[in-house]
Amino acid sequence: MSEPTAMESTKPTRLTKPTKLSGPAKTDRDTGTGKEPGTAAGASRGRRSPALVAGCVLVGLIVAIALVSLFWVPYAPDDTSGGRLVPPGLPHLLGTDKLGRDLLTQLMTGARIALEAGLGAIAIGAALGVCAGLAAGFATRWLDDTLSTLLDVLIAFPTLLLAMLMVAARSASLGTAVLAIGFAMTAVIARLTRILVKRVLALDYITAARTSGTSWPRVITGHVLPNIWPTLVVNLAQQFGLAVMAEASLSFLGLGAPPPNASWGRMLHEAQATVFTAPTGVVAPGVLLVMLVVGVNLIADGLRDTLDPTRRRTR
Amino acid sequence: MISYLLRRLAFLAGSLFLAGVVIFLLLRTLPGDPANSLLAVGASPEQIAAARHEIGSDRPLPEQFVTWLHQLATFDLGNSFISTLPVGPEITSRLDVTVPLTLLSFVLAVLIAVPVGFVAAHRSATWYGTLISGISQLGIAVPVFWIGMILITVFALQLGVLPAGGFPQDGWAEPGEALTSLALPVITVALVMSASLIRYVRSAALDVLGSDYLRTARALGSSFGRAMWRHGLRNGAVPVVSVLAIELATTLLGAVVVETVFALPGLGSMLAQAVAQHDYPTVQGVLFVSTFAVLVIGFLGDIAQRLIDPRLRGRLSGGAR
Numbered sequence: 335m336s337e338p339t340a341m342e343s344t345k346p347t348r349l350t351k352p353t354k355l356s357g358p359a360k361t362d363r364d365t366g367t368g369k370e371p372g373t374a375a376g377a378s379r380g381r382r383s384p385a386l387v388a389g390c391v392l393v394g395l396i397v398a399i400a401l402v403s404l405f406w407v408p409y410a411p412d413d414t415s416g417g418r419l420v421p422p423g424l425p426h427l428l429g430t431d432k433l434g435r436d437l438l439t440q441l442m443t444g445a446r447i448a449l450e451a452g453l454g455a456i457a458i459g460a461a462l463g464v465c466a467g468l469a470a471g472f473a474t475r476w477l478d479d480t481l482s483t484l485l486d487v488l489i490a491f492p493t494l495l496l497a498m499l500m501v502a503a504r505s506a507s508l509g510t511a512v513l514a515i516g517f518a519m520t521a522v523i524a525r526l527t528r529i530l531v532k533r534v535l536a537l538d539y540i541t542a543a544r545t546s547g548t549s550w551p552r553v554i555t556g557h558v559l560p561n562i563w564p565t566l567v568v569n570l571a572q573q574f575g576l577a578v579m580a581e582a583s584l585s586f587l588g589l590g591a592p593p594p595n596a597s598w599g600r601m602l603h604e605a606q607a608t609v610f611t612a613p614t615g616v617v618a619p620g621v622l623l624v625m626l627v628v629g630v631n632l633i634a635d636g637l638r639d640t641l642d643p644t645r646r647r648t649r
Numbered sequence: 650m651i652s653y654l655l656r657r658l659a660f661l662a663g664s665l666f667l668a669g670v671v672i673f674l675l676l677r678t679l680p681g682d683p684a685n686s687l688l689a690v691g692a693s694p695e696q697i698a699a700a701r702h703e704i705g706s707d708r709p710l711p712e713q714f715v716t717w718l719h720q721l722a723t724f725d726l727g728n729s730f731i732s733t734l735p736v737g738p739e740i741t742s743r744l745d746v747t748v749p750l751t752l753l754s755f756v757l758a759v760l761i762a763v764p765v766g767f768v769a770a771h772r773s774a775t776w777y778g779t780l781i782s783g784i785s786q787l788g789i790a791v792p793v794f795w796i797g798m799i800l801i802t803v804f805a806l807q808l809g810v811l812p813a814g815g816f817p818q819d820g821w822a823e824p825g826e827a828l829t830s831l832a833l834p835v836i837t838v839a840l841v842m843s844a845s846l847i848r849y850v851r852s853a854a855l856d857v858l859g860s861d862y863l864r865t866a867r868a869l870g871s872s873f874g875r876a877m878w879r880h881g882l883r884n885g886a887v888p889v890v891s892v893l894a895i896e897l898a899t900t901l902l903g904a905v906v907v908e909t910v911f912a913l914p915g916l917g918s919m920l921a922q923a924v925a926q927h928d929y930p931t932v933q934g935v936l937f938v939s940t941f942a943v944l945v946i947g948f949l950g951d952i953a954q955r956l957i958d959p960r961l962r963g964r965l966s967g968g969a970r
Binding site: 483484486487488494495496498499500501502503506575579582583586587588589599602603606609610616620623624627628631632 | 660663664667668671672675676786787789790791792793794795798799801802806903905906909910920921923924925927929932936939940944
């Protein structure tokens with residue numbers, strides 16, 4: 335996700351003037367850990383974060399499943415020739431559902447849909463939210479007040495409700511769900527960005543940069559963004575997990591991607607009636623969903639520990 | 650404190666107005682005409698025009714907006730497209746299920762999370778301290794409807810000790826029966842909610858346990874329990890209360906999914922159904938009422954924080970910012 339040097343980007347609280355790509359000849363920024371001579375050591379230490387490794391393994395598995403499903407699935411998603419509620423075994427490894435569709439096939443395409451939903455929502459939320467947050471952070475007082483009040487109200491609208499509102503106005507599809515979840519996320523990301531920007535702008539080195547003639551665009555790209563991105567990335571990872579969960583909830587309510595797209599949420603809803611005759615239908619999508627969300631949360635925790643030097647000690 | 654209350658109330662009123670605007674704009678500006686949901690496929694243009702006239706979607710947006718504001722001010726939320734009954738009374742009767750569900754889950758979650766979170770912090774070095782953290786980490790990743798389905802399978806279908814869903818027809822006339830039918834939904838929501846609460850309680854407790862004032866109190870001869878009671882509780886409560894308000898609001902809205910799983914006639918299942926049927930008046934009515942509830946909960950949370958911690962009183966909103 336990043337070149338190792340960027341991992342060393344400094345926290346806003348540091349008074350030394352940070353540069354975007356701080357080279358290995360670094361000063362005493364990491365006095366807390368004290369034994370990190372250069373970026374290489376810092377990076378390898380980051381890679382050893384157990385949470386990050388575990389998270390990458392879990393998410394990697396789901397990504398691998400999704401990638402395979404792009405090229406090969408055991409059966410067509412709407413192939414019902416195998417008979418209804420076939421127990422796990424050959425030729426249907428995980429059995430079939432109440433309509434006779436192959437469960438493994440649905441699980442594999444479901445992985446793809448879950449990832450698409452998460453990535454799509456994050457992309458929308460990050461693009462809109464970071465811009466709005468930057469604008470509010472730099473704006474004059476009254477504009478900032480207006481924007482942050484608006485954000486406070488928007489945050490009171492939970493993701494799921496906003497998504498349902500949009501589904502009500504449009505129709506149920508993966509696109510609507512992703513768009514809605516992304517919009518709902520925007521407020522949270524914008525508010526975080528605004529707070530981070532404000533915090534950085536209050537620091538002395540920004541004043542120093544401005545008085546020495548650096549233009550605002552350069553201050554943003556050279557000082558503000560490098561300082562806020564570690565926190566933002568961690569937050570985006572957490573939001574990714576929430577987005578996956580929101581998509582599953584929408585699909586569970588029948589408001590997500592319509593058939594024959596197999597979403598884990600819809601699979602769970604459909605398997606609810608046959609939980610005794612075909613327990614795999616309830617267990618398998620749930621386990622994959624939990625794996626993905628736990629994995630993403632672990633990555634977020636691991637990244638936070640790796641990117642934020644002040645947290646390394648407390649771990 | 651009085652001036653703070655007044656300013657916070659003004660903020661609440663402003664937010665409510667904004668929420669009304671947002672709901673109105675989102676439903677009106679997104680593509681799709683509400684009149685279409687009144688009619689069957691293949692309706693003639695005249696029929697569509699008549700339907701548009703009937704529900705008022707042919708009038709200019711500002712006029713529609715004034716109508717909507719007037720409706721809100723008089724607590725008349727219009728009539729449902731589908732049942733043609735007024736939305737307001739329907740919402741009130743649905744609250745009989747949703748409010749007890751939310752509050753009971755909330756109380757149960759706090760009763761679980763506060764002691765467990767405290768133990769996880771106090772004994773963070775032991776195996777069960779780690780186990781608690783691990784379980785709560787897993788718990789926040791489990792979708793609420795999945796827990797619900799598994800609880801139904803075990804307790805309703807396998808053991809047969811609790812009903813799998815539904816709610817008595819005559820509501821709370823039989824309190825025992827109503828409570829039994831809420832048992833599994835409440836446990837479901839409380840489990841999910843306490844998983845995330847435990848993390849906040851744990852981190853607040855860790856802060857308090859490592860604080861200088863607690864050590865000083867202990868050094869002055871205060872017992873651990875007394876020091877926690879006099880100093881720790883108040884300090885640890887501030888961040889937890891701000892999270893509690895958010896969690897309570899989330900639970901209210903998480904009700905959408907839970908009520909669907911357990912076939913409860915609450916606000917959430919009303920919304921889910923209205924969305925599926927494109928029943929605009931119901932959707933905007935339920936959304937406004939739930940946003941109203943969320944904003945009021947946030948208001949109460951902010952007031953509670955300032956009652957606990959006088960240092961916050963100068964700041965307008967939020968303790969967690």
